[in-house]
Amino acid sequence: MMKMTRIALLAATLAGFSFAAQAANVEAAPSPSQDPLVQHLKLSNDQVKKIEDLHQKLEDSVSKIPMTGVKDGALIDMFQSGKWNESVVKNQLAAFSKVEEQARYYRVKYYFDVSQVLTPEQRKQIKTDMANALSE
Numbered sequence: 680m681m682k683m684t685r686i687a688l689l690a691a692t693l694a695g696f697s698f699a700a701q702a703a704n705v706e707a708a709p710s711p712s713q714d715p716l717v718q719h720l721k722l723s724n725d726q727v728k729k730i731e732d733l734h735q736k737l738e739d740s741v742s743k744i745p746m747t748g749v750k751d752g753a754l755i756d757m758f759q760s761g762k763w764n765e766s767v768v769k770n771q772l773a774a775f776s777k778v779e780e781q782a783r784y785y786r787v788k789y790y791f792d793v794s795q796v797l798t799p800e801q802r803k804q805i806k807t808d809m810a811n812a813l814s815e
Contacts, residue, residue, distance in 0.1 A: 720801045737789040748774030
């Protein structure tokens with residue numbers, strides 16, 4: 680029974696670490712050359728190049744997010760000790776949240792910058808597409 684409890688706790692801890700890692704994952708923003716919207720919106724080569732540059736900037740920014748406060752193994756050590764440590768848990772969760780918040784900020788900035796590259800007609804097409812998707 681104790682072994683199962685440790686496995687469950689370890690899995691929960693690893694899930695926390697994976698959330699922090701996912702926050703830094705820029706794969707949620709597809710590479711412009713692979714994005715079907717490029718064809719759908721009939722983006723020019725210049726627009727694609729600008730979007731690719733913005734995507735690279737996103738990747739660079741996210742990779743530079745400081746992992747300050749995230750301590751490898753801090754939660755695992757607490758679980759293994761069998762003693763609840765309120766400050767360790769709060770500090771680690773706050774550190775994870777800060778990393779996720781910064782990654783979300785860079786993603787929102789990326790999408791805003793991409794929207795500035797689009798023509799008014801392309802922005803209108805996106806609004807129409809979104810309205811159609813929401814009505815389905």
